[in-house]
Structure formats: C-alpha cells, structure tokens
Amino acid sequence: MDVNALTLLVEILDAGNLSEAARRLKMSRANVSYHLNHLEKSIGLQLVRRTTRRVEPTEIGLKLYEHGRAIQNALLAARESVSTLGQSLLGRVRLSVPSGYGQLVMSEWLIRFKRLYPGIVLDVMFENRVEDLLRDEVDIAVRVMHEPPQNLVARDMGAVRYVACASAPWAAEHGMPETLEDLARAPVITATVVGRQLRLAGYLGDERHEVLLEPSIISENFLFLRQSILEGLGVGIVPDYVVHDDLRNGLVVTSLDTWRLSIFGTHMYMLYMPNRHHTRAASTFIDYVLAEARKSGRGAVANDQVS
Template sequence: MDLDLVHLLVEIVDSGSLSRAASRRGVTRSQISKSLAKLESQAGAQLLRRSTRHLELTGQGALLYEHGVRILRELEAAKASIDDLAGSVRGHIRVSVPWGLGDVFLGQVLLGFLARHPRVTIDVSFSNRVQDLIAAEIDVALRITSTPPMDSIARDLGPVEWRLYASPNYLASIESIPHPSDLANCALLSIPTPSRRCVLRLQRGSEEVRIELAPRLQSQHFMFLVRAAVQGMGIGAFASYMAEGEVAAGRLVRVLPDWTLDGFGGNLYAIRTANQRLPRATQALIDHLSEHIRGRDLDKL
C-alpha cells in the first residue's frame, strides 16, 4: 500500500474536507479524489463516506487512519533520531499554548527559537486545557497550573502572579475600593465557571478575604477580557504579563495593589508525555524556554 496515499488519508481526515486537503497540498480537489480512489482500490474497501457537507470514516477507513497516524509518527521519530546522530536540530514540533500567554510567547520567545534554529518547523495551537497530549498529538504544552498531570514530565518555568486591573475611566465611575469587600458591587471580568460565580481570595500579610461575585463577562480568551477592561467594562483578574503592557500605556491600573490574588493558577510549566522518546528539536525548544523564561519576571516577557 502506497504510504503517501495513507498520508493523504490522514490529511483529509485531519483537515475535514477534500478541498482543504487539496489546498494544503497545492493541488486540485479532483486530484485528491483520484488519489483517494486509488488508495481505496489498494485497500479493497471504501474508506470514506462523502457527502456535500461532511466526511465520515468507514470502519475500514478508521482502522487505516489509526495505523497511518501511528506509522507517520514513527517515521517522524526515526527521522529525528537520524538528525540527533548528525548533531543537527531539525524537525517538526507541535506546541500548545494558553490563550493570552500565546500572544506574548509567540511574539518573542518562540520566534526567537525559530530564528536560532531555521531547520525547525512549529505548529502552534491555543488551548487552556491540560489535555491528553498523545491524543491531541501535542509535543510540548505550556500550561499555568499548580498540579501538572502525574503521567507527564513537566519543566517548571517559573511562577505567574495574578492581579486585579481596571481602566482609569471605570474606576472614576464607581466608589473607591480601599478593601476587597468593596468589590461586591463591581463588574467582574473572568474565566467561565460551572456555577457562573467566581470566588476571589485576596491576601495582605496575615489578612485574607474571600469574596464571591457573579461576573459581568466571562471568556476563556484572556486577551478579550483585557480589551474589555481597557474599554471600561469592569475589573479583570489577569495574570500580570497579560496586562502590564496596558498598564505601561496608562490604559489599565492595578486595583488593590497591596493585596495578592490567590487561587487562579500557579507556575508556568512546559509539559510533555513521559512515555515517548524526546526528539532533539523538542529538547532544544524546552531548553530555550527555560533559558528565556525561568528566573525572570513573567511581566517582562
């Protein structure tokens, strides 16, 4: 069976349509259809059910797709091993970064890595979940968490500080906030919670205050919340690196600057699977992250 045709099947399924697979390969949809028909002839079975709206794998197609993904990953690992023996850093890395951190990370640290290693290619996806890295086909996931998955290997890249921010215009429109209890009547911008209630825990020395609020606006995309805060929609609970640029520009200010916000995250980790051989390029990326992030204030990324 032609391995390139198996690779094509994987691309069709992953892209979700013949047209998108054709676009990726720089060929026509008709050429993709002919190649798929050739693979089905070699397999002796229909692999995809096609309609005008979607594609669906048959039982035989699902089996071949699963084996194809596994074979392609093994070939990629073999190529990485050969590159390791040659002492060069090359290969393809699939990286997952959180919304918010991705905007900062992509602009500086990740692009710096690509400039240093021109023979490396990177595919970046955005997610705040700590997902199954193997199932998601992720080589390295950057996550802010207090508890990395037990079945993974995690490199600690440093602590992340969380703070409260608002625009000067919003603060001018409400009563002053000298104490966390004064947040009760404020509009909160936060990540979604199952109960649609958000609990803030703030500390100042030995004093701790817990306050529960119903957010005015919720989103998984932190930079959207930062923009909402800049436009005066309310007070946002953000990792400091997300907002410090707006603070420097005068568009946001710290709220309750003498208090620390607890319970929103932890440290930034570079997480990878524990049961797979580590390609040289992936190791180089993790080392680059550690070199440029660990021990530095994440506000200054």
Template sequence: MDTLLSLRVLDAVAELKSFVGAAERLEMSPAMATKHVKHIEARLKARLLNRTSRSVSLTEAGSIYLQRMRPLLEGLDEAEAQISQTGVRPSGRLRVSLPVWMATVSFASLVTRYGEQYPDVVLELDFSARQIGLVEEGFDLAIRVAMSLEPGLIARKLGLVQFKMVASPAFLEKHEPPETIEALENSPFLAYSQVSRDGHLRLPFGEGHAEVQFKPVLISSNEAFLMQCACEGMGYTILPQWLVDGELAAGHLVHVLGNEVRPAAPLHAVYPDRSFMPAKLRSFLDFLVSAGFPEKMS
C-alpha cells in the same frame, strides 16, 4: 523493502503533506516514496493517507499509527547518535498548545530567538482556551497554568506566572476605587470561565488569603477579550501580567490593590511520558528555561 525506511518516508510525507517534498528530503524519487508508503499500507492492510491531485493528508488510521510510530523513530535516531557519539540536530515539527494570553510580543521574541538557534524545527503553536487531548490530537507539548494530568503524561514546573487585578480609569471614576479587599464584595467582575464562573475567589492577601464574592457580569474563556472589556470599563478582572502590562503602561487600565493582592500560579510544561525525550522537545524546553521563562517575560 526496507520497512524502517518506509516508516521514515511515511512520516516525512505526513509532515510535509507532499510526496515530492518527502522524496527530496530523503533523496529518492517521488515514485519510490510512493512505493514505500504503499509498502506500509500493505503491511497494515489499511489506507494511511488521503491522496488527491492537490493535497495529501493522514487518514484516521494513519494519524493513530504515526502517533505511535514517531516516538519510536525519534528514539532510534537518538540511540544511534548516542552510540556514534554525535549529536542529534533538533528537527521536524513541534506542536505546542499554549494559553491565549501567551500570544505576546515578548513571547514572539523568544520564539524568534529559538528559531534562529534551531532552524530545522518547525514550531506549530496553537493558542487556545480549550483543554486539548495531548496524545489524541498529536501535540508534543502543552504549557498550562491550571491542569489535571491525564494518564501517561508528566509535568515539569517552569516557574510562576504573576497575575494582576485591573480595571479601567473610567470604571474607577464611576465606582469608588477600593482601599480594602472587603470593598470588592459584589463588585462587577469579568470572570475567566476556567477558574471562577461564579465570581468567588480566594485571593492571596497580606500573609494569608481572603475570600471575595464578586458579581460576574461577563464570563469568557478568552483572556484577551476579558482585557478588552475591562479597558472599556465593564468591571474588574484578574489576568496574567504579560497580557495587561502594556495596557497599564498606556493608561488604559489601573492596577487595583497592587500592594496587597498579588496572585500567582505555577506554569507547567506537560508532555507524553516516554522513555526518552525527542531532541526537538528537549531543545525547546531547555531554551525556555535558559531564557528565564516565564519570570523574565514581563
């Protein structure tokens, strides 16, 4: 059998979780799609798919195998397109890991526009505070503020994310609003666990920086929960402006020392270091940049 075609069948079955769906996409019968998958399994002497009457899923061996094979298949498509001077239409599933605070109306609008322009790409977006294993878990891309690069990954700076220090009006009625950064010392603080569990922060102030030791009263890895607790009057917190601008406009939060304290952090796109970039990944990154992401998202 055509081993290359068998690999494409396996990839389609894994993506669609269906032999029937893969067969329709590749214009063959379900029985022939099954034969192609069995051909690859016989070559490897390993079971690559779990099959039941209701579902199809990758085995551990199948997951490992496809993680290695998909880049080769995508590279072959692009090489053939380059030689034939035809464009590769971005398609397939694009798995992206993003921070929780990016799940906003503005980003939803951006994703919708991307989907309209590239209808053959299925975006699988994982909004999570955890640090994912990009290659091990089969992600194509991660968008991160703070990061340490694992071997085999490369990063592309997308821009800066602005942060704001906020508190609720009710909290500021009980605690005198600070007029100087020194007045924040030992103040109740809602700490993001990935940055400052102990409440100690080095903040940009004026032309330099200032050290502040807050008193943590809550530590969480979920920025949205920190914002809700801030709205309830629990303490100060520092969060991305995307997340808090709506609450500021509604009067649920107040921007504290906004003229003096303006933290910012670079936002990176992190992806596997390959000799090529799949069309679906390139199209998404180029779309983000052309849309002015992240600066124009507030």
C-alpha cells in the same frame, strides 16, 4: 520477545484505549485487539485491564511498557542521528499554550526560536483546557495551575500574579475596589471555566479569604478581556502580563495590591510525558523556552522530574 509486540503495547497504553491506538497505528481495532491478546497469551499473563473507556497496565504490563518505551526511544534516537547527520536542526514540535500567555508573552519567543531554527516546524495550538493535555499527540503543553498532574513531567516556568485592574478613567469615575467583597459587587471582567462558579481566592499574609464572583464579561480570549478593560467596562481580574504595558503607560491602574489573588492557578508549568523520546528539535525547544522564562524573571531553575 518480539520488539514489534512491545511497540504495540507502548502505543496502546500511550493512546489510552484500543480505538485511539488503532487510529494512530492505522490498523483496525479488531487487529490491535488480536495482537494484544496474542502477546498476553504468549506471556501467560494479563498486561492491561480493559474498561469501557480506557485501558490501564497491570504491574507486569507497566514493566514491559517501560522496557518497550526504552527500546522505542533508542531506535528513534538512532534513526534521528542518521537522518540528521550533517544537516541543520530539523523536525516538528507540536505545542499547546494558553491563549493569553501564548499570545502576549510566548509569541515573541516562538518567532525568535523559528528564526534561529528555520528547519523546525512549530505546530502551535492556543487553548486553555486543562483536561487531557497531551491529546492529539501534543509534545509539550504549557498551562497555569495550582499543582501539575502527577503523571507528567512538570517544569516550573514561574509564578502567575493576578491583578485587580481598571482603566484610569473608569477608576476615576467609580473608584477601585478596596476589599474582596467590593469585587463581588463590581462589574468584573475575567476568564472562567465553563460550568463552574468563579471563586476568587485572596491571600493576605497567612490569611486566606474567598469571594464568589459573577462577572459581567467572561472570555477565554485575553486580548478581548484586555480591550474590555481599556474601554472602561469594569474591573479586570487577569494575570499581570495581560496589562503589563498598559500599567507602565498609565492607561490602567490596580488595587488590592497587597493581596495575592488566585483564580485558576499560581504557577505556569511546561508539561510533557515522562519516558517519551524527545527529538533534538523538541529538546532544543524545551531548553530555549525555559531559558526565555528565566530571562523574563518568571521561570524557576528546575530539573526534569515527574511531579
């Protein structure tokens, strides 16, 4: 069987549709479709199911994809070994991180990594969207969520703790919420998902409670949310790392500390595609970030596994 044909199949299934595969391969969509049809005819079996938006592998298509991916990974590893022989670590890592966690926690890690490995290009996107995490050929994504997608490798980077907090002057003047229901009546400052109602879950022991919030300030920019809290505009519902230094310095106070609060997720995960060849640069980066997460007291010790 032609190795190029297997590579084409891998690219089509990785891209998710023929048009995206054509863009990545710098071919016309008709040409990609022609080569796929030729491969299926040579085997005598259907390899992918086509819908209006996506292509999905058949059982035999998935088996051939796995063989093709293994061959592609071996070729990439061999090519990298030759190209980096006798050189310092080189390469590119395309990374997608949450805006708040990326700016307030990971920025220092990324800068230290870049100083350690000046030959590695870091291409970093700060975004919070959960859908289609690995679009645009992203190597690694970091996200807050309850459960990671089952089709991705997920590395646990630690629990995310939300706090109900306000500036010390605001708390002195208005008082802090003592129940979840108090939050529903307070001017809340938080992030939210566009088009969805914001439901705050609170856990007290084995009991789970839920309250619907109508925030007065909403943003995906956590630096702006932090500034709004410090300026006394209301009660923030944010991850603890957003106001960590402000709490330590007494600028911000918290309430409902016996509750475990949750909005978007309880854990931070590093996500990437299974069976995708990692360059030495990407593998080094993954190990470095997981080590930093462990040192910060957040990361869990975990092995690579598809969740």
